[in-house]
Each structure stands twice: as C-alpha cells, then as structure tokens.
Amino acid sequence: MKESDRSSFGSRFGVIVAMVGSAVGLGNIWRFPYLVGENGGAAFILIYLLFSVLISLPVFCAEFVIGRRGRASAVGAFRNLAPGTKWYLSGFTSILAVFLILSFYSVVGGWGIKYMVDSVLLKFTQDAAGTDFAAGFAQFSTGNWAPLVYMLIFVVITAAVVILGVEKGIERFSKWIMPILFVLILVLVVRSAFLPNSDVGYRYLFQPDFSKVTSQTFIAALGQSFFSMSLGMGAIIIYGSYVKKSDNILSHSAITVGLDTLFALLAACAIMPAVFSFGVEPGQGPGLVFVTLPHIFSNMPLGSLVAFLFFFSLLLAAVSSAISLVEVMVSFLIEECRCSRKLAVFISILTQAVFGTLCSLSLKPGSPLTLGGLTLFDLFDKISSDYVLTIGALLIVLFVGWKMKKADFMDEMTSGGTIRLPKWLANTIYWLIKAVAPLAILTILIFS
Numbered sequence: 001m002k003e004s005d006r007s008s009f010g011s012r013f014g015v016i017v018a019m020v021g022s023a024v025g026l027g028n029i030w031r032f033p034y035l036v037g038e039n040g041g042a043a044f045i046l047i048y049l050l051f052s053v054l055i056s057l058p059v060f061c062a063e064f065v066i067g068r069r070g071r072a073s074a075v076g077a078f079r080n081l082a083p084g085t086k087w088y089l090s091g092f093t094s095i096l097a098v099f100l101i102l103s104f105y106s107v108v109g110g111w112g113i114k115y116m117v118d119s120v121l122l123k124f125t126q127d128a129a130g131t132d133f134a135a136g137f138a139q140f141s142t143g144n145w146a147p148l149v150y151m152l153i154f155v156v157i158t159a160a161v162v163i164l165g166v167e168k169g170i171e172r173f174s175k176w177i178m179p180i181l182f183v184l185i186l187v188l189v190v191r192s193a194f195l196p197n198s199d200v201g202y203r204y205l206f207q208p209d210f211s212k213v214t215s216q217t218f219i220a221a222l223g224q225s226f227f228s229m230s231l232g233m234g235a236i237i238i239y240g241s242y243v244k245k246s247d248n249i250l251s252h253s254a255i256t257v258g259l260d261t262l263f264a265l266l267a268a269c270a271i272m273p274a275v276f277s278f279g280v281e282p283g284q285g286p287g288l289v290f291v292t293l294p295h296i297f298s299n300m301p302l303g304s305l306v307a308f309l310f311f312f313s314l315l316l317a318a319v320s321s322a323i324s325l326v327e328v329m330v331s332f333l334i335e336e337c338r339c340s341r342k343l344a345v346f347i348s349i350l351t352q353a354v355f356g357t358l359c360s361l362s363l364k365p366g367s368p369l370t371l372g373g374l375t376l377f378d379l380f381d382k383i384s385s386d387y388v389l390t391i392g393a394l395l396i397v398l399f400v401g402w403k404m405k406k407a408d409f410m411d412e413m414t415s416g417g418t419i420r421l422p423k424w425l426a427n428t429i430y431w432l433i434k435a436v437a438p439l440a441i442l443t444i445l446i447f448s
Contacts, residue, residue, distance in 0.1 A: 019239055019256045025321025026108055027228035029185075029314050030289050032264040033271040035224050037282030040212030041204040045268070047213070047221040052261050055440055056225045058432040059393045060236060060253045062400040065412040067240020068249065073331040074234030077241065082403055090399065091332075093392040094234025098328045099351065100384040101233065104377045105325070106158075106356035109318040110151030111290055112311050114140065119307035124297040133294040141290075142364045151356050154315075158322040159349040162330060163342060181320070184313040185263065188270035191306055192277075201273030204282065218444050223385040229260050232392030235324040238331050248419050249412060250429070270310075289314070326352070387445075394441045401434030409433075 036044055070077025075091030082088070118124065123131075141147055192198060226232050243252070271293065275282050278299055280292045293310065297303040326348050333344035362369035362376035369376045400409060409430060414421050 019236070019252065025228075025317045026105060026314070027224065027321070028260065028264040029267045029317050030108060032224060032228060033268050034288040035220055036205070036268050036272070037275075037288060039217045039220055040209055041272075041282070042206050042208035043210050043213050044217055044221055045205065045265070046208055047218060048225055048264075049261065051222050051225045051440075052229075052257060054432065055222065055393075055437050056229050056231060057253060057257045058429055058437050059226070059231050059397055060229060060257055061249060061413070061429055062396050062433050062437075063231060063236040063393075064240040064243075064249045064253055065400060065404075065409055066396065067237035068243050068245070069408065069412050070237070071241050073241075073335045074237045074328055075332055076335050077237050078399065082399070085403075087399060087403060090392070090395040091234065091237075093232070093388060093395060094237065094328055095332060097233040097384055097388045097392055098235075098325045099355070100380040100388060101227075102322065102325050102352045103355035104359045104380045105318065105322060106151050106154055106352055107147065107360045107377060109154035109158075109315065109322065110147055110149075110356075110360075111141065112314040112318055113153055114146070114150045115290060115294070116308060116311035116315055118294075119297075119304050119311055122304045124294050124304045124307040126298060126301075126303060131295075131298065133298075134291045136294075137291050141360075144361075144364075147360045148357055151360060152353060154318070154322075155349050155353050155356065157319055158326055158352075159345050161319065161323045162326045162348075163345045181313055181316045182263070184309050184316075185266045185270060188306065188310055188313070189266055191300075192270050192273040195274055195277035195300075197277045198273035201276035202269075204276060205268055205272050215447055218447075219386055219390075222441070222444050223390060226389040226393055227385045228264060229257060230321065230324060232389035232396065233325065234328040234392075238327050239324065241331075246415055246418065248415065250421065250425075390441055390445060394438060394445075397433050397437045397441070401430070401438065406430060 066077050066081065070080045072080050073091065074094035075088050078091050079088035192201075230236060240249075243249075271288070272282065274296045275288070275292060278296050280296065282288070294307065297307040297310075300306055326345070329348040329351070330341065330344040333339040333347055334341060337344075339347065358369055359375075359377040359380060361367060367375065371379055374382065410426060411417070413419075413426055413429070
C-alpha cells in the first residue's frame with residue numbers, strides 16, 4: 001500500500017501523543033501501583049525499569065518497524081513483509097490479546113466512571129470517613145445492572161472516538177487528553193507528598209528489599225511492562241502504519257517508553273504515600289484503587305475534589321488506551337474482511353460489550369463463569385498479560401531479528417537514510433532485538 005493511500009497522523013506531535021495515549025492507561029494508574037504493592041515495592045520497580053530499557057524499548061522499535069514497513073493491520077503487516085509464509089499468523093496473537101484485554105478493561109473503565117460520578121455526588125467527603133467502602137465496592141461490582149450500564153457508557157465513549165478515524169478522532173483526542181492527564185497526575189502527586197507519614201510510602205517505593213523477589217516477580221514485571229506499553233497487542237503496529245516515512249522511529253519509541261514509565265512512577269507516587277499515611281495495606285490487589293483510595297479521599301480536606309481528579313484521570317487514561325485496542329480490531333476488519341469503518345467499529349464494540357458483560361457477571365458470588373478457581377475477569381487479565389502479550393512480543397522480535405533483512409530494519413530506523421543514527425547505537429538496538437530480548441523473554445516464560 002502506498003503511503004498516500006493510507007490514513008496517517010497529521011503531525012509528529014500527534015504521533016507521539018497518540019502512542020503515549022495508547023501506552024498510558026489503566027496499566028499505569030490502576031494496575032502498576034497494586035502490582036508494586038503485591039511484589040514488594042522498590043525491588044519490583046527496579047526490575048520493571050530494567051525490563052523497560054533492555055526489552056520493552058527494543059520490542060517497541062521492532063513493532064514500530066513492522067507497522068510502518070508493513071502498512072497494514074496486525075495480520076496484514078506480517079503478510080506484506082513475509083508473503084507466502086505462515087508469519088501472518090503471528091498477527092492473530094494481537095487480535096487475541098485485544099479481545100481478552102478489552103473484555104475486562106471495559107469493566108474497569110466503567111468502574112472509573114461510576115466512582116467519578118460518586119465524587120461529583122460528594123460521596124467522598126470527610127462525613128463519609130466511616131463508610132465501609134470495601135462493602136460498597138463489592139456490592140456495586142457484583143451487581144446485575146449498574147456495572148453493566150457504566151461499562152456500556154465506557155464502550156460508547158471509546159467507539160465515538162474511534163469512528164471519527166485517525167486524525168479527526170484518535171489524534172485530536174490524544175492531543176487534548178494527554179497533557180490534561182499529566183497535569184492531573186502531578187496534582188495528585190503534590191497532594192500525597194504533604195500527607196502525614198508520606199515518607200514511609202516513598203521508602204517503600206525507592207528502598208528495594210530483594211528478599212521479596214521471586215520468579216513471579218520477574219514475569220509480573222515483564223508482563224506489566226508489555227501491558228503498560230501496549231506491546232504484543234498490535235496497537236503499535238497499527239499506529240506505526242499511520243506514521244510517515246520521515247518520522248524518527250527511535251526518538252518516537254524512546255519518548256513513548258520514557259513518558260509511559262514516568263506516568264507509572266507518578267501514579268505510584270500519588271497512591272503509595274497516601275496508602276501508608278492512612279495505614280492501608282499496600283498489597284490490596286485490584287481493589288487498591290476502588291476500595292482503599294475512597295477511604296483515603298474521605299479522610300482528606302477537599303476529598304471529593306481530589307477523588308474527582310483521580311477518577312477523571314483514570315477514565316481519560318482508560319479511554320486513550322482503549323481506542324488503540326479497538327483500532328487494532330477495526331483495522332483488521334476493514335482490511336481483512338472488507339468492512340466499512342462504521343461496521344468495523346460496530347462489530348468491535350459489540351464484541352467488547354458482550355464479553356465485558358460476561359467478565360462483569362463473573363464477579364458475582366457463585367457465578368459459573370469461572371475456570372480453575374479464577375473468575376473470567378481475572379482469567380482474561382492473567383492470560384493476556386502473563387502469556388499472550390509475552391508470546392506476541394517474542395514473535396515480533398524473532399520476526400524482525402531473524403526473518404526480516406537487517407538492511408530493511410536499518411532502512412526504517414534511519415527513515416531511508418535521511419536520519420543519521422550512530423552505527424553503534426543502531427547495531428546495539430538490533431542486537432537487543434535479535435538476541436537479548438528473545439532469550440530474556442524465553443527464560444522468564446520457562447522459569448516462571
């Protein structure tokens with residue numbers, strides 16, 4: 001496909017904010033803080049940072065190269081780059097990942113809307129300090145109708161952005177939302193810094209205790225890095241296919257990975273000091289946001305305002321990532337099934353709504369929607385982050401490192417020779433993709 005025949009971002013800033021928007025989402029604000037709490041704090045963060053630089057950044061570059069050179073959906077890009085082979089099947093891991101993630105992601109996005117509404121209704125004031133928020137969350141999340149209604153609202157918001165297309169929808173939304181989100185997170189960080197005993201939370205975040213590190217810590221850190229940066233799910237392939245040949249892949253990748261990591265650390269700095277300030281257990285799991293933070297907000301001056309800022313941030317982050325995931329399915333349906341964009345969006349959101357409903361209903365006590373002791377919600381979360389994304393990322397680096405010609409890779413990294421990239425840097429990135437990333441991913445998968 002010619003570059004002029006395919007939709008594209010209107011500016012380099014649009015490319016960056018769209019990719020950052022894809023990366024920054026519930027993985028940063030909802031998932032990262034509770035994984036830090038479950039895995040011992042600073043030691044987990046150090047492993048996460050190491051993986052982000054040595055594995056996730058090279059994988060990001062590799063996925064970006066496949067997208068821009070393949071100029072198609074996650075399946076079509078592999079087919080265009082390796083015609084007559086079975087490599088196109090690798091693209092279906094992305095479709096599977098998106099299907100699994102959107103199913104539970106939409107549920108959590110709906111929770112964010114509900115709690116944002118609650119903050120507007122002043123349910124997190126100091127008068128509510130004695131409220132049993134755990135019971136309230138359990139009652140809401142296991143209900144029949146309320147969580148489904150909020151989930152559908154989230155699905156409709158996502159669809160409204162995607163249906164407008166690349167430049168008018170995704171890029172325009174990201175240009176406005178990402179700067180706002182960054183400011184809101186900074187407000188929360190500053191607020192937490194002035195809480196009593198906040199220093200205990202900072203020590204938890206930045207003084208590592210390696211005695212708590214297990215094999216599960218490594219796979220959790222790698223899975224979280226891929227989940228947070230939208231790797232292995234086809235989003236970067238799709239966005240890469242909308243990027244012009246003149247854009248610098250390495251700088252865009254490094255900026256996105258760097259800002260995504262910054263957002264994750266800021267989210268942890270906003271939450272953990274507050275958690276320790278009020279004596280809350282940091283290893284609360286997914287309930288850290290929706291169970292413990294309302295308790296914290298209700299014990300703060302202007303708690304409802306802070307709560308609104310936080311859950312509004314959570315919603316913006318969730319939508320910014322969800323639109324990139326839906327776009328993976330939409331692009332596949334348009335190119336492989338010859339659907340119109342409107343029909344492709346309709347099919348995608350219908351699937352998202354149906355399986356989101358099943359994930360939500362699986363949280364009800366006694367629900368038959370369980371497998372191996374896990375609810376459908378937890379099962380989709382675990383399978384996608386620990387296995388499907390990891391396998392998808394492995395296939396991506398194997399393809400670029402061992403199937404694609406090195407000259408083609410270098411051509412994309414230098415934008416056809418127009419960008420001067422130091423030879424040692426280009427070779428280092430290629431070596432990380434070809435050898436280090438595959439071995440590291442395989443080792444972690446095997447020993448975990």
